[in-house]
Amino acid sequence: MDKKFIYCDNAATTKVSKSVLEAALPYFTEEYGNASSIYMLGQNAAKALLKARETVAEALSAKQHEIFFTSGGSESDNWAIKGMALNGAKSGKKHIITSVFEHHAVLHTCEFLEKQGYEVTYLPVDENGLINPDDVKNAIRKDTCLVTIMFANNEIGTIQPIKEIGAICRENKVPFHTDAVQAIGNVEINVKEMNIDMLSLSGHKIHAFKGIGALYIRGGLSLPNLIHGGAQEKSKRAGTENLPAIVGLAQAVTDATRNIKEKQEIISKRRDRLIDGILKIQETRLNGDREKRLCGNVNISIRGVEGESLLLMLDMFGILASSGSACTSGSLDPSHVLLAIGLPHETAHGSLRLSISEETTDEDIDYILETIPKVVDRLRSMSPLWERICKNEGITGTI
Amino acid sequence: MIYSEKVMDHFTNPRNVGEIADADGVGEVGNAKCGDIMKMYIKVDGDVISDVKFKTFGCGAAIATSSMATELIKGKTIDEALKLTNRAVVEALEGLPPAKLHCSVLAEQAMKSAISDYYKKQGIDPTPIVGDIGDCEECHGCN
Ligand SMILES: Cc1ncc(COP(=O)(O)O)c(C=O)c1O
Numbered sequence: 127m128d129k130k131f132i133y134c135d136n137a138a139t140t141k142v143s144k145s146v147l148e149a150a151l152p153y154f155t156e157e158y159g160n161a162s163s164i165y166m167l168g169q170n171a172a173k174a175l176l177k178a179r180e181t182v183a184e185a186l187s188a189k190q191h192e193i194f195f196t197s198g199g200s201e202s203d204n205w206a207i208k209g210m211a212l213n214g215a216k217s218g219k220k221h222i223i224t225s226v227f228e229h230h231a232v233l234h235t236c237e238f239l240e241k242q243g244y245e246v247t248y249l250p251v252d253e254n255g256l257i258n259p260d261d262v263k264n265a266i267r268k269d270t271c272l273v274t275i276m277f278a279n280n281e282i283g284t285i286q287p288i289k290e291i292g293a294i295c296r297e298n299k300v301p302f303h304t305d306a307v308q309a310i311g312n313v314e315i316n317v318k319e320m321n322i323d324m325l326s327l328s329g330h331k332i333h334a335f336k337g338i339g340a341l342y343i344r345g346g347l348s349l350p351n352l353i354h355g356g357a358q359e360k361s362k363r364a365g366t367e368n369l370p371a372i373v374g375l376a377q378a379v380t381d382a383t384r385n386i387k388e389k390q391e392i393i394s395k396r397r398d399r400l401i402d403g404i405l406k407i408q409e410t411r412l413n414g415d416r417e418k419r420l421c422g423n424v425n426i427s428i429r430g431v432e433g434e435s436l437l438l439m440l441d442m443f444g445i446l447a448s449s450g451s452a453c454t455s456g457s458l459d460p461s462h463v464l465l466a467i468g469l470p471h472e473t474a475h476g477s478l479r480l481s482i483s484e485e486t487t488d489e490d491i492d493y494i495l496e497t498i499p500k501v502v503d504r505l506r507s508m509s510p511l512w513e514r515i516c517k518n519e520g521i522t523g524t525i
Numbered sequence: 526m527i528y529s530e531k532v533m534d535h536f537t538n539p540r541n542v543g544e545i546a547d548a549d550g551v552g553e554v555g556n557a558k559c560g561d562i563m564k565m566y567i568k569v570d571g572d573v574i575s576d577v578k579f580k581t582f583g584c585g586a587a588i589a590t591s592s593m594a595t596e597l598i599k600g601k602t603i604d605e606a607l608k609l610t611n612r613a614v615v616e617a618l619e620g621l622p623p624a625k626l627h628c629s630v631l632a633e634q635a636m637k638s639a640i641s642d643y644y645k646k647q648g649i650d651p652t653p654i655v656g657d658i659g660d661c662e663e664c665h666g667c668n
Pocket of ligand 1: 308330
């Protein structure tokens with residue numbers, strides 16, 4: 127039998143799709159002009175750039191002049207937050223509202239601003255990984271210059287009440303940014319209806335290239351530059367446009383936002399089978415709301431086992447996944463997201479995230495569900511923590 | 526982060542996994558909050574560690590260092606075992622990523638803690654022989 131290879135880490139990054147690659151290829155060796163150049167080759171590039179901008183705008187129900195290409199999700203987040211912070215300071219507004227379980231691109235940017243004299247309110251999330259819009263309302267002050275709340279969480283996949291939060295911000299005239307890196311293509315997004323002022327997206331989560339993304343900035347909202355230099359992106363973001371990546375991003379956005387409903391239905395069925403199957407193992411729990419979650423996200427804590435050894439062993443069986451364990455985060459603490467929903471450290475160390483895509487088949491799900499209990503059995507049978515749990519709580523067996 | 530082939534070998538096929546029902550000494554170090562616990566069992570014949578087994582909850586490096594440590598002390602005298610340092614475990618594993626060095630410390634502590642327990646069971650104060658084990662002292666992550 128061939129060694130299995132089942133990629134279940136699409137929340138980390140995705141495979142570039144054929145259609146994206148094909149769309150991008152001509153812009154490497156044929157249409158390689160600089161969009162700022164006056165000759166035909168340059169003008170072709172400018173046209174392709176405009177078309178890509180229109181495509182991305184349309185998918186968000188925005189206007190083309192509201193889309194700015196960036197180097198990815200992290201840059202978009204940095205730009206929105208630092209830009210609004212600079213704006214706010216001009217009128218003495220130095221208060222930002224975010225949540226405790228944002229991506230580090232948001233959290234570390236906010237922490238940086240705190241060191242520069244800004245005040246940041248980190249809203250809590252409930253045990254299901256959801257933010258209460260009332261908390262946003264209550265946190266808004268006269269000096270609040272920005273609310274930034276992620277659309278969908280990258281670890282536990284929970285989808286936030288963005289429309290409600292947007293409405294509250296609009297009512298209070300506070301700019302609202304959302305990191306939609308995980309949401310795009312999984313959830314229908316309409317920036318106008320949802321009262322979104324700025325939105326970050328990233329290519330490599332939706333089968334485009336790494337290092338490309340965009341920031342939607344609502345027309346009329348003034349946002350100072352993060353990157354200064356040439357006149358690209360209407361002088362708002364300098365740097366010769368990465369046209370192959372931009373064309374690829376537009377293709378990926380088109381593919382990802384086409385038939386979202388159908389895709390959701392198919393993928394979430396497989397996801398639910400995975401969740402129900404893994405939860406049959408004793409002493410496991412699903413992290414994050416069961417209903418309000420991304421259609422491809424499974425995040426489960428398995429007591430008595432440690433996440434990294436679980437991942438290494440799954441890898442031996444050809445299943446590629448991720449974990450919120452400290453050992454995989456490069457720090458000594460387990461995932462801030464899992465701690466934020468109230469998991470004790472020891473449970474957070476034993477978490478497993480599987481993020482499936484439209485390419486994950488029913489056979490893949492069968493194989494994963496056959497394999498995980500074997501691996502858990504093996505790790506629990508050598509775990510002194512599991513031994514202790516069993517003794518203290520009168521549990522028998524390993525799975 | 527990349528593990529050496531030796532680490533992966535000991536993770537994939539850990540040596541001496543299990544328990545010893547009538548162990549002469551048992552040691553447990555680490556804690557669940559930090560994400561690793563090692564438990565080591567020894568059987569002593571005269572002054573020789575005739576058998577050793579371990580159980581570990583932890584990352585790949587934690588399992589590999591426990592496995593390697595048991596391999597290094599099996600059949601050795603207690604004196605020889607006590608000379609085993611975490612460095613020696615790391616070297617035998619052909620290196621560990623810097624963030625994982627604490628796992629090797631834990632393995633050394635687990636072994637010493639099992640030997641201490643052995644002495645205690647003999648009614649001998651282990652401190653002058655084994656020294657201060659300093660459980661978890663390397664860990665700055667949990668508070
Ligand atoms: C929610 C979220 N925001 C931001 C990012 C960063 O995006 P990028 O890798 O494109 O910088 C990621 C992915 O790593 C993410 O999941």
